[in-house]
Amino acid sequence: MDAANHSLRKFTxxxxxxxxxxxxxxxxxxxxxxxxxxLKQGVGSLNWNFFTKLPAVPGExxxxxxxxxxxxxxxxxxxxxxxxxxxxxxxxxxxEYGSSRLNRWIRFAAxxxxxxxxxxxxxxxxxxxxxxxxTQSALxxxxxxxxxMIPLIMRTxxxxxxxxxxxxxxxxxxxGISQWRTIVQIIMRTALKGIVTGVxxxxxxxxxxxxxxxxxxxxxxxxxxxxxDPINSLPYQIFYYSTLPYDxxxxxxxxxxxxxxxxxxxxxVSVRVLTRDRR
Amino acid sequence: xxTLMPPxxxxxRTARRPEFPxxxxxxxxxxxxxxxxxxxxxxxxxxxNLAVYFGKHQVLKSVSLDIKAHAVTAIxxxxxCGKSTFLRSLNRMHELIPEARMDxxxxxxxxxxxxxxxxxxxxRRRVGMVFQKSNPFxxxxxxxxxxxxxxxxxxxxxTVLNERAExxxxxxxxxxxxxxxxxxxxxxxxxGQQQRLCIARAIVVQPEVLLMDxxxxxxxxxxxxxxxxxxxxxxxxxxxxxxTHNMQQAARISDFTAFFxxxxxxxxxxxxxxxxxxxxxxxxxxxxxxxx
Numbered sequence: 001m002d003a004a005n006h007s008l009r010k011f012t013x014x015x016x017x018x019x020x021x022x023x024x025x026x027x028x029x030x031x032x033x034x035x036x037x038x039l040k041q042g043v044g045s046l047n048w049n050f051f052t053k054l055p056a057v058p059g060e061x062x063x064x065x066x067x068x069x070x071x072x073x074x075x076x077x078x079x080x081x082x083x084x085x086x087x088x089x090x091x092x093x094x095x096e097y098g099s100s101r102l103n104r105w106i107r108f109a110a111x112x113x114x115x116x117x118x119x120x121x122x123x124x125x126x127x128x129x130x131x132x133x134x135t136q137s138a139l140x141x142x143x144x145x146x147x148x149m150i151p152l153i154m155r156t157x158x159x160x161x162x163x164x165x166x167x168x169x170x171x172x173x174x175x176g177i178s179q180w181r182t183i184v185q186i187i188m189r190t191a192l193k194g195i196v197t198g199v200x201x202x203x204x205x206x207x208x209x210x211x212x213x214x215x216x217x218x219x220x221x222x223x224x225x226x227x228x229d230p231i232n233s234l235p236y237q238i239f240y241y242s243t244l245p246y247d248x249x250x251x252x253x254x255x256x257x258x259x260x261x262x263x264x265x266x267x268x269v270s271v272r273v274l275t276r277d278r279r
Numbered sequence: 280x281x282t283l284m285p286p287x288x289x290x291x292r293t294a295r296r297p298e299f300p301x302x303x304x305x306x307x308x309x310x311x312x313x314x315x316x317x318x319x320x321x322x323x324x325x326x327x328n329l330a331v332y333f334g335k336h337q338v339l340k341s342v343s344l345d346i347k348a349h350a351v352t353a354i355x356x357x358x359x360c361g362k363s364t365f366l367r368s369l370n371r372m373h374e375l376i377p378e379a380r381m382d383x384x385x386x387x388x389x390x391x392x393x394x395x396x397x398x399x400x401x402x403r404r405r406v407g408m409v410f411q412k413s414n415p416f417x418x419x420x421x422x423x424x425x426x427x428x429x430x431x432x433x434x435x436x437x438t439v440l441n442e443r444a445e446x447x448x449x450x451x452x453x454x455x456x457x458x459x460x461x462x463x464x465x466x467x468x469x470x471g472q473q474q475r476l477c478i479a480r481a482i483v484v485q486p487e488v489l490l491m492d493x494x495x496x497x498x499x500x501x502x503x504x505x506x507x508x509x510x511x512x513x514x515x516x517x518x519x520x521x522x523t524h525n526m527q528q529a530a531r532i533s534d535f536t537a538f539f540x541x542x543x544x545x546x547x548x549x550x551x552x553x554x555x556x557x558x559x560x561x562x563x564x565x566x567x568x569x570x571x
Contacts, residue, residue, distance in 0.1 A: 100377075167414035171477070173375060175428035175484060176404030185431055189418045 034261070042258035045251045055221055055237065061248045065256050067223050068237040071138075072263070074224070075217075075233055076203055078142025083149025084199055090150065091157025091195075096183050107158075110151035121148055122215030130216055138224055138231035141217035145206045152202040160194025161187060197271050204267040208260055210235035234260045321389050323348040323488055323518040324369055329383040331364050331373060338364045340542040341383070346535070348388075351510060351519045353533035353550065355526060357565070360539040362522045366490050369520065370406035371399040388487065404432070407486035411493040413473035415465035415480070422461040424476055428484040447483035450516075451475040451509055471502025478509065482517065489513065491521040495528065507532050526566055530554050538562045 049064045056063025090110075094103050125144040130136050164187050172182040188195065217230045219240055224231035234256050241253035322345035331339040339361045346352045354362040367373040368381060371392065385392050392402045415424045423430075425444040434440060444461075448454040453475045457468070465476060474494060481489060491510070495503040510519060510532050523529050529536055529550065536553040538546045538561075546553065546562045557563045564570050 165414070167410060167412055168416060170372065170375065170408075170410065171414045171416070171480075172427075172431075173400075174370065174372060174403055174408035174410075174481065175431075176400050176402075177428065177431045178400055181431045186416055186418075186427075190416070192418075 038254060038258040038261055041251070042254035042256075045255035046258065050252070050255055054223070055232075055241075055252075056248075058244050058249055059246050063252075065232075065234065065237055065252065065259070067220065068232040068234045068256065069259065071220070071224060071232040072207065072234040072260075074138065074231060075141050075145055075213075076207060078138065078227075079145035079149055079206060080199070080203065082143060082146025083153055083202065086146075087150045087153025087199075087202070088157050088195060090154040091161060092183060092188070094154065094158040095161035096179070096187065107155070110154050113151040114155070117211075118148065118209050119211035119215075122212035125212065126215040133228065135228060136215075136217050136230045137228045138217055139227040141213050141231060141233070142227075144212040144216050145209060148206050148209065148212070149199075149202045152205060153198050156198025156201065157191075157195050160191045160198065163194065164190045193274055197274055200267050200271045200274070204264045204271075207264050207267070208235050210239050214239070234263075321348070322346055322386075323388060324520070325386045325389075326369075327384040327386075329365070329368065329381065329385060331361070331368055331379065331381045333376060334378040338542055339368070339381075342539075342544045343383075344537060344544055344547050346518065346520060348518045349514065350534040351514050351521060351532055352535045352537065353529035354520065354522045354537050354539060355524075355529050355565070356539035356545075357570070358524075359541075361542040362539045363492055365539065366408075366492055366520060366522050369488070369490055370403045370408055372403070372408065374399060404484060405486055406488045406490060407481035407484065408490045409474070409478050409481050409492065409494045411496055413470060413477050413497070415468070415473050415476050417464070417466050419465055420462045421457050421465050421468070421476065424465040425479050425483055428480060432484070443483050444479075447479040450482060450513070451479045452505070452512075453479060469502075471498050471505060474498060474502070474506060475509065478506075478513075482513070486517065488518040488520065491519065493522055493524060496524055503528075526554075526568075538565060540565070 049062060050066075051064060051069065052066050053062070053064035054067055055065060090106070094106060098106065121144050125140055125147065129140040129143055133140070168186055168190060169182060172186050173179075177186075213233055213236050217233065217236070219236045220230045220232040238253045238256040238260065241249040241256070244250065324346040325344075327343050329339055329342040330337060342361075342365060354365060356362045364373055369385065369387075373379045373381070381393070387402070387405060391397070416427065419427060422441075422444055425447055426440045429440055429443060445454060448457065453472060456472060457463075457476075460467075465473065468476060474497075478489075478494070494510075495506045498506065507528065510521065513519060521529075521533065533550045536548065536550045537544060538553065538557075538559075540561055546557055546559045548558070553562060554566055557566065
């Protein structure tokens with residue numbers, strides 16, 4: 001092998017390393033751009049009123065997104081009440097009980113559901129909940145987001161439960177501890193951090209969903225006082241304000257987007273903190 | 280049927296369930312207390328034509344033997360000979376593997392443990408187990424690990440739990456090493472200490488038999504000798520069946536030895552006889568290191 005050939009190879013190798021590195025770095029670019037742009041456009045409208053006042057009538061200045069911020073938190077809570085228990089227990093079934101044949105079908109269904117476009121979830125819940133109730137409502141919004149959480153949480157819970165070494169299941173069985181107690185007190189306790197991480201990631205995923213909310217709870221200018229009334233939410237308010245021809249509302253939409261992004265980032269950071277120490 | 284009974288020339292020790300020092304809290308133990316064995320000479324285990332299959336593969340072939348109570352019985356044999364499977368069939372642990380099934384009969388102090396009305400969970404309360412890899416629960420403290428078998432079986436009283444934990448930790452000679460840090464995580468202990476902790480966890484529920492699956496094979500020589508001393512101590516209170524790869528260990532600690540090969544029980548006799556004057560050529564070849 002002659003020297004020229006060798007240096008050509010070295011050059012090619014270095015070039016390809018640079019190309020792959022560049023592609024990987026491109027992941028960071030959109031995030032940096034989004035943050036920069038939102039800060040530039042939105043931070044000016046973030047003030048005390050934004051967090052405490054109800055939305056202003058389109059065309060008038062002032063007002064805020066207080067009911068949308070609280071509404072999003074309420075919807076996330078409602079969705080968790082539905083999605084967390086069903087998702088976690090489903091994951092327990094897949095990991096601890098299920099027969100491999102049934103499991104294959106459940107996993108397949110969950111993976112398909114994870115890929116269903118969110119607007120279709122909105123249509124489904126519109127047919128199943130909104131139409132029979134004759135009204136769009138906070139409840140319908142919570143249900144659609146909760147349903148979207150189930151397959152996400154189920155799969156992550158299953159995976160972290162399967163990571164618990166079998167030695168612990170055997171040790172518990174050898175002590176004459178019943179299977180359910182073993183699962184709750186030993187297996188789930190060991191996997192708790194992973195389960196919580198999965199729940200938080202699912203919350204981060206659905207926090208910004210807009211299309212399903214357009215079908216189920218398309219905003220509310222005022223505070224929501226009942227589960228059967230529509231509730232406002234950050235994604236919907238952003239969507240609504242950004243379509244208006246008034247500068248003041250458009251600026252508030254940017255501010256709302258910034259708050260939503262900070263909320264999702266906060267959830268992701270807490271996932272980081274949770275998974276950092278010990279395994 | 281090739282039933283191999285251990286010769287009975289030894290003094291006929293009474294087969295009783297292990298006696299802990301008397302406790303004023305016997306009432307709390309009552310739900311766990313197993314039925315008293317029928318006769319003094321009843322073997323702890325008696326297997327007849329035991330066969331175990333994993334799917335289509337037959338791992339154990341017609342094993343019949345009687346395991347004497349209050350003695351140490353060693354199971355030896357080359358890898359894959361079925362000795363672990365045999366051990367696990369004694370407390371129905373092999374059933375945790377989905378394709379496992381068994382034929383034949385196993386009696387624990389005379390009671391058929393595979394009969395329809397017997398729950399595997401109850402069998403495992405009477406027959407404890409220690410594993411090759413020490414496996415204290417990582418989310419629990421030292422004390423919580425020792426008492427977990429009692430707590431998750433319904434014993435609540437702090438006094439009872441602490442008392443029984445202390446007694447068990449004394450029995451495994453771990454008390455002095457951990458008494459000042461009972462609330463430290465169990466995984467902070469050394470490997471040998473963790474294994475003794477697992478033995479304490481197994482005996483605190485007062486099983487009648489203790490199964491040990493190569494309990495010292497992952498430990499250094501000093502920790503190993505501590506475990507061996509412990510086994511000789513525990514013999515007074517429990518019937519012990521131990522699987523081991525280490526022939527010297529079997530010779531040092533066991534009263535009886537069973538040699539398994541390719542799923543068959545080749546020979547079962549007093550340990551001294553197996554190691555000095557075995558009846559079978561295969562046994563001799565194995566214990567002298569000519570194969571396996």
